[in-house]
Amino acid sequence: MNEKRIRQVLGIEEQAQSIHQAAVHEAEQLQIQAEQDAQTLVEQVRSAAHEEARRLIEEAQTEEDRVQILTEAKQESRRIETLALSYFDRAVGYVLDQIAGKE
Numbered sequence: 001m002n003e004k005r006i007r008q009v010l011g012i013e014e015q016a017q018s019i020h021q022a023a024v025h026e027a028e029q030l031q032i033q034a035e036q037d038a039q040t041l042v043e044q045v046r047s048a049a050h051e052e053a054r055r056l057i058e059e060a061q062t063e064e065d066r067v068q069i070l071t072e073a074k075q076e077s078r079r080i081e082t083l084a085l086s087y088f089d090r091a092v093g094y095v096l097d098q099i100a101g102k103e
Helices: 002-102
Strands: none
Touching: none
16 A cells, blocks of 8 residues: 555656646746747837837928928018019109100
8 A cells, every 4th residue: 555655646746747847848938938029019119219209300300391491481572572662663663754754
């Protein structure tokens, strides 16, 4: 009877060792998978951050371009207005001369 108990105990120890090895292997696999998942997440976040930075830079440049275009348009408008006023004075003088009969 003792021999039977010893065999049972040895069998239980073998099962325990097998379960322990399987658990260690599974833990190692989970660690590897977690590291891979973390690396994938880091790459995704990094990619999203780069894309957001690119978009912000592009928007900033676009805003700078808008400001520059608006400034140039205002300057050109003032130049044309000044030119138009000088031509207006000449036109009024010409019309008055034509009305007065001066050529």
